Amino acid sequence: MRPLQPISNTARALLGVAFFVLFLAGWALATLGGYVSATFLASPVTMVQDGWYLLTKHNFSFDIGVTIWRVVGGFTLAAIVAVPLGILMGAYKPIEAFLEPFVSFARYLPASAFIPLLILWAGIGELQKLLVIFIGSVFQIILMVAVSVASTRRDLVEAALTLGARDRGILGRVLIPSSAPDIAEILRLVLGWAWTYVIVAELIGSSSGIGHMIIDSQALLATGQMIFGIIIIGIIGLISDYLFKAANRKLFPWSQI
Amino acid sequence: MTKLRIENVSRVFPGLHGGPPTRALEPTNLDVADNDFVTILGPSGCGKSTLLRLVAGLDTPTTGQILLDGKKVTRPGPDRGMVFQSYTLFPWLTVAENVGFGLREKGVPVAERNTIVAQWLERVGLQSFARHYPKQLSGGMQQRTAIARALANGPEILLLDEPFGALDNQTRALMQELLLGIWERERKTVLFVTHDIEESIFLASRVLVMSARPGRIKADLQVTLPHPRHYTIKTSPEFSELKARLTEEIRAEAVLAAEAH
Numbered sequence: 001m002r003p004l005q006p007i008s009n010t011a012r013a014l015l016g017v018a019f020f021v022l023f024l025a026g027w028a029l030a031t032l033g034g035y036v037s038a039t040f041l042a043s044p045v046t047m048v049q050d051g052w053y054l055l056t057k058h059n060f061s062f063d064i065g066v067t068i069w070r071v072v073g074g075f076t077l078a079a080i081v082a083v084p085l086g087i088l089m090g091a092y093k094p095i096e097a098f099l100e101p102f103v104s105f106a107r108y109l110p111a112s113a114f115i116p117l118l119i120l121w122a123g124i125g126e127l128q129k130l131l132v133i134f135i136g137s138v139f140q141i142i143l144m145v146a147v148s149v150a151s152t153r154r155d156l157v158e159a160a161l162t163l164g165a166r167d168r169g170i171l172g173r174v175l176i177p178s179s180a181p182d183i184a185e186i187l188r189l190v191l192g193w194a195w196t197y198v199i200v201a202e203l204i205g206s207s208s209g210i211g212h213m214i215i216d217s218q219a220l221l222a223t224g225q226m227i228f229g230i231i232i233i234g235i236i237g238l239i240s241d242y243l244f245k246a247a248n249r250k251l252f253p254w255s256q257i
Numbered sequence: 258m259t260k261l262r263i264e265n266v267s268r269v270f271p272g273l274h275g276g277p278p279t280r281a282l283e284p285t286n287l288d289v290a291d292n293d294f295v296t297i298l299g300p301s302g303c304g305k306s307t308l309l310r311l312v313a314g315l316d317t318p319t320t321g322q323i324l325l326d327g328k329k330v331t332r333p334g335p336d337r338g339m340v341f342q343s344y345t346l347f348p349w350l351t352v353a354e355n356v357g358f359g360l361r362e363k364g365v366p367v368a369e370r371n372t373i374v375a376q377w378l379e380r381v382g383l384q385s386f387a388r389h390y391p392k393q394l395s396g397g398m399q400q401r402t403a404i405a406r407a408l409a410n411g412p413e414i415l416l417l418d419e420p421f422g423a424l425d426n427q428t429r430a431l432m433q434e435l436l437l438g439i440w441e442r443e444r445k446t447v448l449f450v451t452h453d454i455e456e457s458i459f460l461a462s463r464v465l466v467m468s469a470r471p472g473r474i475k476a477d478l479q480v481t482l483p484h485p486r487h488y489t490i491k492t493s494p495e496f497s498e499l500k501a502r503l504t505e506e507i508r509a510e511a512v513l514a515a516e517a518h
Binding site: 162169174177253 | 313314315332333334335337338339341343345347348349350358359362363390392393403406407410416
């Protein structure tokens with residue numbers, strides 16, 4: 001092992017799996033070995049049993065579906081608003097001067113702190129859940145997209161100008177394609193954060209979703225179910241991350257070279 | 258016939274953090290004839306790139322004006338094609354799409370665009386790399402693509418800012434021959450900035466020597482070597498004589514520039 005030395009794909013995959021195995025082994029040892037009381041931490045075996053019970057008896061797959069729909073819905077709304085705004089902010093300095101201070105301020109407002117307000121405004125229905133995710137994601141995306149667009153290589157813009165590109169050409173044929181892989185990467189990152197917001201939103205005033213199941217299980221001290229819910233979130237995150245990466249590779253082959 | 262007229266053009270950059278302003282280019286007058294290949298030779302930091310950027314419209318002169326075909330330059334435009342020292346191909350476009358960038362911006366129909374792009378790729382010897390991305394090409398190939406991209410646009414004048422500066426000597430020599438070959442056929446008006454004396458003579462029909470800060474043109478030499486030029490001309494007595502003279506001119510400036518830094 002030397003600094004920055006690359007490793008083979010097989011080694012990479014094996015090492016990645018190895019940590020999961022190690023983690024699982026540590027968990028099994030702590031619980032099955034009797035080092036931690038089952039009241040506080042369920043063993044992997046209990047977790048799997050509880051998970052099966054949830055899926056077969058409590059229609060947990062419906063909750064998973066609801067949560068995914070909320071994340072994807074709120075996040076898509078945020079992306080539809082934020083990506084164009086971010087691009088305009090990055091490209092046009094007056095727009096940046098106008099919006100940047102407010103967006104930077106709004107970015108630090110914790111989405112979870114809005115939940116009581118949002119319940120007041122929008123009730124405890126789906127709209128409120130979507131809004132939590134929207135508020136949590138939209139400002140982050142705007143700001144990160146703006147930074148990416150603004151940092152487009154100046155010499156590429158100049159080259160396009162000398163080739164006769166006007167404002168629209170610069171925006172549509174240089175600034176946007178040049179930062180498109182970055183924007184996709186930003187969306188992947190923020191989608192991960194959106195998952196944390198949705199669970200918080202479901203912990204309060206909700207009758208369905210993974211977060212709702214977790215808070216219900218707390219009342220029953222069913223740590224196995226709670227851990228199963230958390231792990232499901234992790235697995236969905238892993239899958240969506242993988243899909244995003246695969247889509248980026250497909251959409252922007254040039255940035256992988 | 259005058260193609261490009263530079264009238265009393267100067268460029269002063271405001272001082273940073275309250276420092277004194279930098280006089281990058283002293284008031285300069287210059288007429289470039291149609292179909293001329295003019296090289297601008299000078300040490301680094303002498304304002305030669307500044308002059309080229311002003312002609313391109315990427316920068317605005319502090320005083321004076323620049324006229325191309327009698328029309329004042331106010332902004333960058335497709336009539337002045339430019340090749341930069343840094344690799345400025347669009348990394349998200351293939352070689353062919355890069356070459357066709359300006360034509361697409363102009364709204365040239367696809368079929369006609371493809372014909373012109375294919376023509377230029379052939380002239381720079383990159384037909385088989387049409388579908389490659391810039392990152393898959395060597396530095397020399399990238400600059401060949403950049404030249405094709407600028408020329409495919411049909412500019413009135415071609416501006417080159419040390420385009421071969423980052424290439425190794427062998428590649429550079431081949432690129433010079435390629436560019437000269439294109440010029441001998443097309444007879445475009447060319448303004449070529451370089452700090453390489455041999456390069457400035459080999460390519461040019463006229464060499465301008467620029468002095469160190471503040472930048473100004475201090476010598477103006479005609480190069481009467483015959484065309485078509487073969488690389489062996491670099492060892493001819495006429496060539497050596499010109500080279501000796503320019504070496505003298507440039508050396509004094511390099512010393513001044515080194516002291517100023």
